[in-house]
Amino acid sequence: MTDLAHLFSPLTIGGKTIKNRILQSAHITGFVENGLPTDRHVKYYEARARGGVGLIVQEATVVSPDCQYHPEMFPQGYRPEITPWLRKITEAVHRHDAAIFLQLWHGGHVSTSMHTWRPGWSSSEVPNAAFGEVPVEMDGRMIRQAVQQFADLAQKAKEAGYDGVELNFCHGYLQQQFLSPFNNIRTDEYGGNLENRMRFGMEIIAAVRQVIGRDMVLGIRSAADEFIAGGFTLDDAKEFTARWARTGDVDYLNLTVATSKSGPYAVPPMMVPPRPFVYCAAEIRQVVDIPVCAGVRINDPVMANAIIENGEADMVAMARGLLCDPEFPNKAKAGRLDDIRQCIACNEGCWERFCHHEPITCMQNPEAGREGEFQITPADHPRKVMVIGGGCAGMKAAAVAKQRGHQVDLYEKSPELGGVILIPAKVPGRQELEQAVRYLKHEITSVGVPVHLNTEVTAEMIEAKKPDVVILASGGKTIRNPGADVVGPGQAIQVAAGTDIAAAEDVLEGKAETGQRVVIADYQNYMKGLITAEYLADQGKAVTLVVPFPIRMMTHNSYDIDIMTYAVQLRNLETKGVKRISEYEVKRAAPGKVWIQNVFTEEFEELDADTLVISYWRKADTALYDALKDRIDIRRIGDALSPRRVINAIYEGYKVATEI
């Protein structure tokens, strides 16, 4: 058994002993209903506490009605009705010997008239990156009010039985808007030199400490580097964190990075290497005498243990890691490392849903955020189940059905499990996807599902086997030539004979080689096109990515990519010299040439290309379903129903298995 003694040694923060070094960092769950927490919160946090986490910092709770981003996302801490709910949560968490702090949050200019019918407040009239709306510059009265509001919520936290409070001084919210030279262009005593820029924060610290006294812990979550031109850097951070520590009122520092403008690095997607910003904590730990917590993309117990052992931090923060597997700490402590479902930083369930103001969950863990509602219970009548297709949907369905006591067999036509996800999993930057497959494989082997590889299931076979239920998860079909494969002239491309075209899937799988000059016809502006572009660029090809119209009508950004992943992916393309032409569609192709059409003016342009790579959507494979649907109980899930994302595949796999 791997020894994780350091990770599971207790730590004393401001007189409060935490049983281990794992902290669940605050993250918005979106479970609130008309501005107040719900039972869903209670169950969610209790599940994490039961899982063995040492300290939970509860999600950002709004101190002020003035700036609250979106009334249906953040708990409204300024309302008196909230206190009973908070108490419910602390009781649930304390039941499992875990500590819980409340995070106090003031959005500043991260708040818009669109959601709240009032502009955001900020240090200066600098439009923010989240909404681009010009905020109100806070005057002395407004500042005093904000400080008071922090203190008021701290008071509520004390009454509700929290072990401490954490001040949200990070991610470009109000205090950071004062602290950051990029945002703060004031000339009064709250602007200019560092001391002035820190003043607002210092006032909050003093006010809150005064309210909570010495029995409660006071911590700060702060950025250690803004990663924007004109923002503060790690060197500055060393200075101001040291000053905070010197006040003697701050018990610990919980470090993250970035601000609104560099947001993607605060919730980094999978192409960002593991533990990217631990060095910040390590450096700051050298200049302060209080415990320092390192966070961001720490998803592995051994790594976490090493961080503590090596003296880089006193504690590690995880949000997505525990969202994905609440039992992470218990499993790690028991040495059951393989059983841990590791976060792969896909952001599909968490950040993206948050962006769309949906309650969060997890791609790999459909139970996340649905504790109590979703759970695996023994089936009343064990039944004979055939699962066809060993992709994510199929594996999840098989595993869950088996756990419920059904007699399950899993069939996969290819020689290995994983399905279509294995294709992107080969691409640099997307390889974390392997982890999702690894866990699903581990899950089905540990519950003992018989797997039949290299087995193409036919209608006859099914009729011979006489299963009670068939779960069809056989996936989708690749579109190789939109001209031929796609109905409807709208999407068609006229491809002259002899033109070198290849489907993105084939390129990624290495089935198809491309020429030096590549044009990618990305019909949907999906991840597929973007990673294909990067993949080819990595090989030194000259790549042009043609995307029709990056903005979906109903949403802020491309629908199947959360903004964090999207932004970092675009950054990668830029740094690798990929040419991106948007508002154009590929219409015709001939050897060496491709014609693209402007979606607005409908004018054509001509591009030179040795190869045209087609990145189109996929189609469901319905043959088997049509053949059997009237005769037996057959249910389609995942791409076999409609080609979408992994999160839908796993969700449907789980769901269908709990329903039979």
Add this chain to the structure above:
Amino acid sequence: MNKIIWVYIEVVENEIVETSLEALSEGHRLAESAAAHLAAVMIGNDTDRLAETVLQHGAATLYAIETKSADPPSPAGHAAALAGLIRDHGPDVLLFGGTLFGNDLAVYLAAELQTGLAKNCDKLAFSEKGILEQHRLCFENKVHTIEVTPQARPQMATIEPGIVKIGKASKPYRPGGPEIIRTQAAASADVDAGAAIHLGFIPADPRTIDISDASIIVAGGNAAKDVNHFAPVRELADCLGAAVAGSRAAVDNGCIGRDRQIGQSGKTVAPDLMISCGISGAHAHTIGMKGSKTIIAINSDKNAPIHKMADLGVVGDMHGILPELIKRLKTFRTTGTQDGLSDPKMDGR
């Protein structure tokens, strides 16, 4: 009069040990704080080539002791060689990189010079009285002590490896440009002064060694689906006297134990030679092996990221290549057409 600070530069296989540069940087910081004169001292048989690096890191003077001997240096031998020089020039401070050899040498030298020594310091500073304050952890790292050597000179300290940032000197330190003083080593430097005679080295057994200590590693990955597929990896390791390791996939496939797993959920390794077989090179794995000096990657996918970090990217199926490679290595042994091969990293520093 200005203080004189000396830093001993440890040379292994005609390269400067990183820890010595850390010591030099610390010395440089110290010198600037007290406007002291920083000198480096080095023992080797090809010191000229290394002189430049030393001077870039802020040494104003380099004392280069030429030895002809090829056989590995003994701490006692070096101590004897240095003692004379030090007595002549009488530096106030003498620093070493806290490697195994550096620490040993320091102790022998302290014994020779009858002066005090503080090992594995993490910080050095002059007190207002101009005495060197040596910060170090003791009592099993539960106490931070500040030690001083008030009378005896030089004040000796070794620097804990891996914690000092190596920084190049901003400006050429000495107005007149750096000076290099060459001296022939006293006879005693080559023949052992201590009565213990060096007989040779016993390399660690790669099969039992902790992979983070291994100097050659052969690692297998997802391409080996089961133990039988993995067998050639082990055999290759045998031919090279290397330690066997693997990616997480190799562990999941039951090919190796978790104690031999490289990566974020395994161990961090830094061998001189890493031969990676059928590993694609995901971050989760490479985070554990990026310290490898030379990397040979064998992978059938020519676009696998592992190739981008390899000194030699071999595009092909390991199952085909390894047997061939093993065959050749074995004939090598028998025909012995490899004269003058040095044991990789066998002089134990």
Add this chain to the structure above:
Amino acid sequence: MELMHPSVQIYFGIPGYLVAWLLLIVSTAIFSVLMMNRVRLLAAAKPDPRFDGFSSRTAALFQYGFLQKRQPEYLASGVIHIIIFWGFIVLGLRSVDILTQGLFSGHQMSFMNGTFGKVYHHIKDGFELITLFACIGAFYIRWVQAPKRYAESSRIEAYVVLFLISSLMVTDLFFEGSGYAMTADQTTYPVKRLTASLLSGISFQTLKSVYTVSFWMHLVAFFLFLNLLPLSKHFHVITALPNIWFRKQNPGELKPIDWREPNLEAHDTAGAGRLNDFTWKQILDVYTCTECGRCTDTCPANIAGRELSPKKLITGIRDHAYAAQSPFSTPSSREIAGDIVSDAEIWGCTTCGACEDQCPVLIEHVDKIIDLRRHLVLMKGRFPEEIEPLFRNLETYHNPWGYGGDEVRQWIAETKASLWGRTRDAMDVLYWPGCAGFFDQRYKNVSRAVIRLLQSADVRFGVMKDGVHCCGDFARRLGNEYVYQLLVRKNVDVLQKEGVRTIVSSCPHCCNTLKNEYPRFGGRFEVIHHTEFLHQLLAQGRIQPQKKFDMSVTYHDPCYLGRYNAVYDPPREILHKVTNRRVLEPKRSRNKAFCCGAGGGYMWLAETTGRVNEIRAKELTLHQPDVTATACPYCLFMLTEGMTNANASPASCQIMDIAEIIEMAM
């Protein structure tokens, strides 16, 4: 015509009564020789004062001896044994009667003629038949059912003995039956009449020979059986009753180094390496083993697949002893620890006491195992590597984990418990959380809960300023008496200096050793486990739960609270009080509870083979309770681990301490 009693018939010129006398003398001679050897070893063995408490011993003798209380645990064989046992006592008299007839030419002992004789004959008459059936039943069980617990003990021996016993009956039946058949006068004894009628109709001559033969066969069988006793497991016929009378009165106390001088300092050697290191009682134990295998059948170590089998351990020592006694053997240099009983067996035991609880003849297995451990640790310095850190920590830091004062100070500060001694006179009880309660992050939660409850009930209690030293239980049960007594001395000094009278402890292991073992080292305190104490407080209404604990609960009995100190009901009653769901009883509970696997120092031993805690965890989750309650830190750890390892699904049932459950209902 007149019927001649076999004893007055003439055989080859020798009168029958002489033959009888011959039989008697020869067999008694052999018998006494055998017994001498057996007794010699007993005499040479170490002393063990076991003559106190006459009445309670005698009471126990009746319970376990004559009433055979424990037999029916295994119903069929139990009942059969009881029948045979009583059959024996009844028929024994008859055999003596027949013998006397033999010796004194057919004359019965006078009282056999009177009314007593009549009554006796009626009883005997019935018993002969029942016992005969019992024997057949016994045959069936051994032959057909052949349960696992009989493995590794000789079948032949069993059959021979059964045959002899039944033949006693048969011969007597035929003896008398044929007698009546010949004299043909009416008898009132149904069974005799039955046999008589069976024999009626055969010629007088044949009857006569049947009559004679069965008489002599009875005597032969009788004497054969007598001499077989000391050579077989049926020695228990002789030793069982004494062994029961000499039982250990206080199960909680482990056999000290020496019963008269427990202080290690006074001895140059310790533990048992060779036979004569055992006390006479321990030898009597091995003589008495009936090889019924109930011990092995309930032994968690054995069930978990470890090498240890209590039965084999005892018989192994016994056979070694017999071999040493046999005139043909050469004195062997073989040590018991290591040669006769393997190290693996010695270190396999969790000292849960299930074997002793089952043994129908009250053999004390654990004491022997510990004496063997003592020999290995104290004399040989030989023990599993992984416990060396434990020994060193206990010796240096006086707690198993080697933690420092910080932990205790922190704990005291957090719990805001008042310090003992500051206001000594104002304090009634000392709260003793035990090492786990001080140092273990999980169990601190329990000790905190206990303290809050005590505070809420405004009990006048305190805790020791610098905590206290480990009670030493684990050291002792791992055979390290040296470290144990080191700790005992320290604790006794502190506790006496501080004038402690009553101790409430959270750890059954502390409770047991403080209560049952410290007195021998001069530390006499009233020791109560927190479940008992909280139970009292609830009963007195000093603790008043506000709400109900709304989860289904099952309770796991800690060995050292249950079996060793018979605290079964307080925890259960507490649960009934505070929950509104029904309290589930696990498959094995109360005195039959299955060990968690931590006892006897197993907390610190590596379980290479057989994970006891996983077996127990599975057992406990059988009725799928939300919570498993227990009252021992080590059960808590072991079961929690067992749950996570045994159950695939993460949401397996929680393990909580009784105190935590009460607090949640407050």
Add this chain to the structure above:
Amino acid sequence: MDIIVCIKQAARYNIPNAVDSSGQLKTEDRVLILNPYDEIAVEEALRIREKIGSGSVTLVTVGPARAQAVLRRGLAMGADAGLHLLSENGHFFDAWGIAAILSAAISKMPHDLLLFGRLAIDDMRGQVGVFTAGLLKLPVVTAAARIDIDHEKRTVRIERSLDRGNRELLACPLPAAFTVDKVANRPRYPTWPARKQAQTAVIKAVSVEALGFSGEPGEKINKTFISRYAPPKLRPKKILAPDSSMSAANRLKFIMSGGMAKKSGEKLGGSPAQLADGIIAFLSERKMIPPDHFLAGRTQK
């Protein structure tokens, strides 16, 4: 064969921070034990004596009265005699001080072999052995992992621990001094009879004054002094970090690379045979194929 083992009563603090706010050591949390490295040295001495079948093991320690405990522990392990060089409680000796005292005492005793622990867990200096040997003009080898004595020839072969699990093989004549490494052995656990004997054994004590040292604090044989204590903070090993002087974009670039230097190494393609040749060429030109003796007597399980 007279073996002398110099042992120390070491202080161990089993709390993370052993310094209080006023810069004093928290002595109430201090436990005094036989320095684990010295325990290994004692064990080594005993094994040597057992191997040779003759000779004596004498333990020497410098310290106040309480230090007697470690001598008794050593005796319980099986040492023949103990010598206690008694100093007043509170007197401070640095490595030089101890070495001076030890050498003064040992020079008067018969000694073929001097053993020390490689390091004391409290001051973590690992100097006394070498200094003492220096003062006694004895050959000394540090970190001995294995000691083979040739009794007749009066020579020793020593295996010395190097890093990466490698070892150096040395030889030297007796008398000699070695500091023993952790890996040398696993010390025995004293049996009860041995402990009992050790409790009552008579231990010779000589005060350091008798050896000609004042023993006062500030003793002139000392060369170093501890000027003050502070709470510890582990300085983390170097971690790759972008410099704040870099532009934000470059800092991110550094992070995105995972600190992994992109190498433009050559890429080989072709048949397995060719590729194998390619690898051999690559290795041999870098002299990376280890010679036979390096692999001597190894076969993979």
